[in-house]
Amino acid sequence: MNEVTVFIMGKGYHVPEGLTIMKAMEYAGYRLGRGCGCRGGYCGACATVYRLRGDYRLYADLACQTPVQDGMYIAQIPFTPAERPPYQLADLQPRGETLLSLFPELARCVACNTCTKACPQKLEVMDAVQAALRGDIPQVAELTFDCVSCGLCTMRCPAEISHHHVWQLARRLNGAYLTPRALHVQKRVQEVAAGVFKADLDALLSLGKDALVAAYKAREIES
Amino acid sequence: MKKLAYFPGCAMKDQARPDEAGTLHALAALGYEVAEIPRWNCCGTVHSLAKDDLMRHVGPVRNLIRVQGMGEKRVLTLCAMCYGTLKRSAQFVREEERLARINAFLDTEEDFRGGIEVVHLLTLLRDEVGYEKLASRVKRTLNGLKVATYYGCVLLRPREFAVDDPDRPEVMERVVEALGGAPVPFPERMECCGAYLTVGRSDIVTDRVGRILRSARGSGADLVVTTCPLCQFNLAERRPPVAPTLPVLYLGQVLGWAFGADEPANLFPLGGAR
C-alpha cells in the first residue's frame, strides 16, 4: 500500500494514497462530529483549506470530495460565521435595491476574484456578486444554483460579503416573483384536494402483498 | 461599421436602461458596431483617496483585460464615474512596477499589457465623429430648444482626467448646437450633484439639485441634459418639491431621438421641438 504524508492541523500523518481528506482524517484518528455531513459533496459541511509544499496558493475544497496529496497541509473550517439579516419574503420587492439594502457590503466588492478561486463548486462567484450589484436577480440565481453554502468564498472575501445568504435571497426572490408560475402544479394540487385520485389510492391500499408486487411489476415506466 | 468595445457600468443595466437604448441607437446611426465587453465587473464607482490604493485598481484593470481579450484598443463608457475610474486605472498601470504587481495579483487572467484607451461618449463625438457629421445625421432637429448643459464634477475633475477644459468646457454645448438646440451654459453646470450621497444622505443631494435646477431655469432653459446616469437620476428624482419642473435627460437619449429612434414616451419636451 502506497502512503502519503499529510499534515492535519499541523501534525504529520502517514495515510494510504487515494483516500479523501475526510477519510484520511478518520484514518488518522479524528472523529468528525462537525465538518461532516452527507459525504457526497452536497451538504457543504466539510469545507477545508490546504496548501501544497512549494506552492504559494491557498486551496479550498470539500474534504469528502478531494483526494489527499503528498505534502498537503490541511485545516478544516466546519463553520463560517456569516451575517443574515432577518426578512419576510412577502414584504420584499424583486429588485436590485432589495439585495443592496439587506446586504450593503456587496458594494464593497473590489473585483479581486478571490471568492471564485475558493469555490469548490467552481461557480463564477465574483460574477454573481457583480450581477447582484447591478440588480440582475435571475442571473444571480442562475450562477449560484449549485452553491452548497460551504462558506469558503465568504471566509476569503476581503469585502466581508456573506455570499451564500445573498444567493439564497436572490433565488428566493427569483422563485417567488420572477420565474413563471408552475400552473400545472397548482392544477394538480387542486385535483388532489378535490379527491380526484382518492378512488385509485384506496384501491391500491386495499391490495394484498402479492397483488401489490404484481401491480408494481406491471406499472407503466416512462422511457 | 466600426467596432467599438463598450463598458456599460451598473447604472446602464439597471435604472438607466432607457438611456442606454437611446445612446446605442445613436451610435449605430453614426456607424458604430458596439460590442459590450464580456463578464465586466463594476468599475468601483469612486476612486480611492488613499495613497496606497492598488487594490482599488484591480476591478477596473480586470475590465481593461477583457477589452484586450476582445482584441480591441479602446473602450467606450457612458457614465462619468465609469470613465473616471477606468481612465485612472489605465493611467495608474502605465508605471511598470504597478503593472507587475497587479498582474501578479490577477493570476487567473491573462497579463494586462497596457495601452487601452478609455473614451467617453463626449470625447468620442468630439474627437472622432465630429460636430459636422453629427449635424448631418439629424432627422429631428431640436429646433432652437434651450438646453442647459450639465457637466457635474467628475467629467472635468481632476484636471488630468477631464474630458474638456475644466474651467471653460464646451463639448456638450457644441453637441447640443449640432443637434439644432440652443445651449444654455448656466452658472451651476459644473457643480457636484452629490453623487452617491443619494444613497445615505439624499437630503444633501436634494439641496444641491434644487440649486442646480434653479440656476438652469434662471438662465432660461427648457431642458437639462447630462452625460452621467447618476447625475440624471439625482437631478430628475431627488429634486426638492419646490424646484422648477424642468425635465432632465441623458444626452445619449436626446441623440437617439434626434437620429430618429422610436420616441420613448418620457422624451418630453422633445416631442414639441419638431
Ligand code: SF4
Ligand atoms: S459560492 Fe461560496 S458558499 Fe457557495 S459553494 Fe461556492 S464557495 Fe461555497
Ligand code: SF4
Ligand atoms: S472575494 Fe469579495 S471582494 Fe473579491 S471579488 Fe469576491 S466578492 Fe468581490
Ligand code: SF4
Ligand atoms: S494588504 Fe492585503 S494583500 Fe497585502 S498582505 Fe495584507 S491582506 Fe494580504
Ligand code: SF4
Ligand atoms: S460608475 Fe456607476 S454605474 Fe459606472 S460601473 Fe461604476 S458603479 Fe457601476
Ligand code: FES
Ligand atoms: S460532507 Fe457534505 S459536502 Fe462533504
